[in-house]
Amino acid sequence: MKKIIIVLCAFLAAGALSSGCSDKKTTAEVSLKLDSQKAEWFKEAKFGMFIHWGLYSILEGTYNGHTLPDTTFAQGNSWYAEWIKPRLEVPDEYYNGLVNEFNPVGYDPVSWVREACNAGMKYLVITAKHHDGFALWDSDVSDFDIAATPYKKDLIAPLVEACKKYGLKYGFYYSHWQDWEDPDGALPFWCPWRPDEDFEKYWQRKSLPQVKELIEKFDPDLLWFDTWDWDTHITPERRDELIRLVRTYSDKCLINGRICYTNPGDNIDFLEMHDNLYPKEMLDKPWQTPATMQNSWAYHGKDYNWKPATRMLRYLVHNTSMGGNYLLNVGPKADGTLPVPAVRRLREMGAWLGANGEAVYGTKPSSLKVDDKDVYLTEKTEGDENILYIFITEPKPSVTVPCALSNGCRSLETGQPVDMETKEGSTEIRIPENLFKDRSIVVLKAGLVTAK
Ligand code: GLC
Numbered sequence: 456m457k458k459i460i461i462v463l464c465a466f467l468a469a470g471a472l473s474s475g476c477s478d479k480k481t482t483a484e485v486s487l488k489l490d491s492q493k494a495e496w497f498k499e500a501k502f503g504m505f506i507h508w509g510l511y512s513i514l515e516g517t518y519n520g521h522t523l524p525d526t527t528f529a530q531g532n533s534w535y536a537e538w539i540k541p542r543l544e545v546p547d548e549y550y551n552g553l554v555n556e557f558n559p560v561g562y563d564p565v566s567w568v569r570e571a572c573n574a575g576m577k578y579l580v581i582t583a584k585h586h587d588g589f590a591l592w593d594s595d596v597s598d599f600d601i602a603a604t605p606y607k608k609d610l611i612a613p614l615v616e617a618c619k620k621y622g623l624k625y626g627f628y629y630s631h632w633q634d635w636e637d638p639d640g641a642l643p644f645w646c647p648w649r650p651d652e653d654f655e656k657y658w659q660r661k662s663l664p665q666v667k668e669l670i671e672k673f674d675p676d677l678l679w680f681d682t683w684d685w686d687t688h689i690t691p692e693r694r695d696e697l698i699r700l701v702r703t704y705s706d707k708c709l710i711n712g713r714i715c716y717t718n719p720g721d722n723i724d725f726l727e728m729h730d731n732l733y734p735k736e737m738l739d740k741p742w743q744t745p746a747t748m749q750n751s752w753a754y755h756g757k758d759y760n761w762k763p764a765t766r767m768l769r770y771l772v773h774n775t776s777m778g779g780n781y782l783l784n785v786g787p788k789a790d791g792t793l794p795v796p797a798v799r800r801l802r803e804m805g806a807w808l809g810a811n812g813e814a815v816y817g818t819k820p821s822s823l824k825v826d827d828k829d830v831y832l833t834e835k836t837e838g839d840e841n842i843l844y845i846f847i848t849e850p851k852p853s854v855t856v857p858c859a860l861s862n863g864c865r866s867l868e869t870g871q872p873v874d875m876e877t878k879e880g881s882t883e884i885r886i887p888e889n890l891f892k893d894r895s896i897v898v899l900k901a902g903l904v905t906a907k
Pocket residue numbers: 507535537538681682683729730745752
């Protein structure tokens with residue numbers, strides 16, 4: 456019966472979309488909620504790869520002698536290379552003309568997926584369409600897409616195939632709100648205001664049909680929508696219309712909270728933090744932090760602010776200890792190759808996770824609190840035993856945990872035993888200096904004596 460209703464709704468919704476207006480009644484039977492079981496893989500995943508790639512990658516953060524961030528044009532001060540069009544006032548004809556140059560002959564999706572897997576990542580999210588409106592797939596809805604480039608071939612299809620082959624979950628960033636190519640899409644706040652009835656035309660003509668197309672063609676595990684504090688036009692009605700559309704065409708696709716940042720409602724599947732933001736409190740939904748390796752998301756040739764791998768591992772550990780994921784971005788170059796500094800960092804992180812991943816995957820946040828900002832905890836059950844993992848991110852002689860430990864305490868990576876002393880329910884662990892010699896995060900493993 457459920458199937459019949461879904462099929463019927465899909466049929467009716469398809470009709471509504473193709474006729475350019477949506478009849479909310481026809482899709483009313485579709486529940487906006489997704490069964491929370493379907494988000495289990497996401498909670499277990501911990502670490503994912505974000506990919507920002509598109510026409511903007513050609514410019515690498517510089518246009519007409521100006522490089523982002525550039526305050527000459529007085530329009531915000533940001534490094535984000537994917538924002539170059541409005542920030543450096545690149546004329547439409549010039550920017551949209553980049554389709555004639557985009558020719559990523561070095562694109563090798565299998566190598567991207569292998570880098571992600573080797574780094575310890577369990578899912579991948581790519582900008583199928585960013586704010587500039589350009590689609591990386593061969594879209595039936597818009598001609599501003601990969602088919603119009605000299606490369607011609609769909610970029611999403613082979614990536615999806617590679618993800619399936621290597622067992623990586625995959626999702627798409629889709630800019631449902633900002634669209635700088637469509638005459639009616641939303642524009643940055645410093646540009647002329649779009650009347651809402653014009654935005655509605657874009658919404659029905661491009662945004663909803665492309666989301667439907669992405670689901671039908673590629674069956675993603677998640678959709679990553681993007682709004683932030685000034686999410687104009689994305690009313691609760693439009694938000695729910697989009698959620699309903701996704702639920703109609705997919706019974707597995709997760710939806711992130713930035714579908715409407717200021718008012719995500721109850722029916723999204725996970726919360727999306729602001730860029731590079733790490734919450735200090737536990738949240739009651741699954742969540743993740745999207746994070747950059749440079750300051751920019753898209754490749755920026757003059758942004759030399761590459762974060763050290765250990766700092767990024769610390770963010771990962773922070774989020775893991777708080778029940779959240781870490782979605783780390785890579786900005787490929789326009790030719791399809793991954794920047795060398797990004798690859799080195801991915802491999803370094805993967806090497807650390809290869810040795811210490813036991814403390815990350817399959818664990819949950821600990822209810823114990825340690826009064827030390829450099830220390831994070833996770834827990835897991837092994838047979839009858841509760842295991843505590845202690846991450847120490849800065850060298851220090853000792854750490855005190857508010858519990859008794861059984862079975863000794865050892866370095867997870869080398870097995871080196873460490874001394875400890877338990878007094879009145881607290882254990883002081885003395886950490887041998889040699890453990891910090893390679894300046895990496897030290898993980899200790901101990902049996903946890905739970906208070907009766
Ligand atoms: C912001 C930016 C965007 C980037 C995103 C990633 O919303 O507008 O360029 O894709 O954050 O989190």
